[in-house]
Amino acid sequence: MFNLFTTIRIALRALAKNKMRAGLTVLGVVIGIAAVTTMVSVGQSAGELVQRQFEALGTNVLLVFPGSRRREGVQQSGSPTLTAADAQAIAQECPAVLAASPVVWSGGQVIFGNVNWSPNEMIGVGTDYLTVRNWQLRVGDFFTEREISSAEKVCVIGHTLLAKLFQTSNPLGQTIRVKNIPFRVIGVLEAKGANMVGQDQDNILLMPYTTARKRLQGSNFNTVNAIMISAKSLELMSQAEYEVAQILFERHRIRPDEDPDFQIRNTTEIANVLGTITGTMTLLLSAIAAISLLVGGVGVMNIMLVSVTERTREIGIRMAVGARGKDIMRQFLVEAVLLSSLGGLVGVSLGISASVGITMAINSISSGSDWPVVVSFRAAVIAMLFAAAVGIFFGYYPARRASRLDPIEALRYE
Structure with a gap:
């Protein structure tokens, strides 16, 4: 546990040396997480609104019309x-x-x-x-x-x-x-x-x-x-x-x-159909928004590769004093996960704020509208886990590359 805390502290120190670059790197992750959280929350708000309106129509209502x-x-x-x-x-x-x-x-x-x-x-x-x-x-x-x-x-x-x-x-x-x-x-x-x-x-x-x-x-x-x-x-x-x-x-x-010579309309079936349509649209929009997470993941991998190149001599020194390849790999992997997770935290915060803001804007623009404010914490947690997974997936190659550097060649690197 002590080694993990030490690794995290070193990773934070390394990221702090280039704050601007780290911030720009996780921008794609931030946008992706914020978009997914917003789309899911607004979609759930729309679904809840549909259910409320059909409940307002009455209790388990059937409508019979002349046909x-x-x-x-x-x-x-x-x-x-x-x-x-x-x-x-x-x-x-x-x-x-x-x-x-x-x-x-x-x-x-x-x-x-x-x-x-x-x-x-x-x-x-x-x-x-x-x-x-x-x-x-x-x-x-x-x-x-x-x-x-x-x-x-x-x-x-x-x-x-x-x-x-x-x-x-x-x-x-x-x-x-x-x-x-x-x-x-x-x-x-x-x-x-x-x-x-x-x-x-x-x-x-x-x-x-x-x-x-x-x-x-x-x-x-x-x-x-x-x-x-x-x-x-x-x-x-x-x-x-x-x-x-x-x-x-x-x-x-x-x-x-x-x-x-009559037609029967089941409002529950209509509500279920509208709920399915709303859920499908939410899933589709969330999938589109999640593409930016892949873009953000590529950015994380690029910056980690640059970091490996810039810190080649540091890697050589650490290996010379006894660091093993898996220690180096763990160090860079933790940095990638931290980078993505920090971006995920910022993205979730922006997504929650955006979903609340969009709902309030709809209610203020549309006269008589009463969209419920729904914040999908489940979507936020899943988005955070996905952000960490992006860090692991796209950080693995740079970390593996750093762990396989030859110590002597690394020490000679200028």
């Missing part, structure tokens, strides 16, 4: 095929389903007093919508089955709508106008923040789906635009998807030789 189907060789599309009764049947007859809600989309301006505002989303939903979306009420109540069956003109608003229309006043019981139709505010949702594309999820107005269909769309049909479904657990997602498909096949009287 087109082929009858006697003719593709038929366009007419809505889903009904509120479908949603009710799914919730009651599918054991793997926790809750289901019909969805009817609408749009328009919301007016309160002399203030008007256009929500990002104006949706007619069922009583279980908050359960599906894993959303809580901040104050007030949600509408009931009685209000849905009678198409009551009541609504629940998001946090952004609260701030824009009511500011500091109490919204409960107040009347707002949607397409010149008066609606009574009965509740306010908890804040959810922005989604993955920066859209404000709190800029939303919810109402009974019957109200949206009859009052706003002027329709007496029982059709809905979509059905949102929550499975009882992540493990039951596939089973829930199968059960929903079977119920709809039966209710819509779709024969085995016919295409279904």
Whole structure:
């Protein structure tokens, strides 16, 4: 152990004699380690953001949309095929389903007093919508089955709508106008923040789906635009998807030789696909960034070869006083590893700072964005080990060359 400490001290002294040259030598290692650490950290941040956004969509959500189907060789599309009764049947007859809600989309301006505002989303939903979306009420109540069956003109608003229309006043019981139709505010949702594309999820107005269909769309049909479904657990997602498909096949009287008139989207599968894409891109960018580590390793080897040439006489003197070839080899190998490791430490520090800075810059530039700050210490440790490996790999040849010098020839070297 004493010999190792002595070797390290001598190596540090040798590197300190040419600080500028040593610094320029490890520049490639510093850039490579910093780039790898930054790319992995930012990639993990993007992956975590994707997972957060799908969690914000709801708990184990399945989305059912009307689809087109082929009858006697003719593709038929366009007419809505889903009904509120479908949603009710799914919730009651599918054991793997926790809750289901019909969805009817609408749009328009919301007016309160002399203030008007256009929500990002104006949706007619069922009583279980908050359960599906894993959303809580901040104050007030949600509408009931009685209000849905009678198409009551009541609504629940998001946090952004609260701030824009009511500011500091109490919204409960107040009347707002949607397409010149008066609606009574009965509740306010908890804040959810922005989604993955920066859209404000709190800029939303919810109402009974019957109200949206009859009052706003002027329709007496029982059709809905979509059905949102929550499975009882992540493990039951596939089973829930199968059960929903079977119920709809039966209710819509779709024969085995016919295409279904609905489409089911599994948000977990979409999240997994996006996560795979994000991970692949991160790996690709990290691999590209790691190329600079090879460039840095070549620089380390070059400087060590120069060092061997400059210190040939020193090597000869050490051999003359009893140093063995393996001692000389160890000395130069330790110098190469130290050089690369010091570069790795600087690179990891720069990489962590860069990943935090990039995440903060994205959040400041993109309005409503909330990228999580993720620092991949695992990537930093692996990068440090890789830097040491670069020192060993590219330092071996110069160290081996130094250990094989002839002592007499080395002493004669000028």
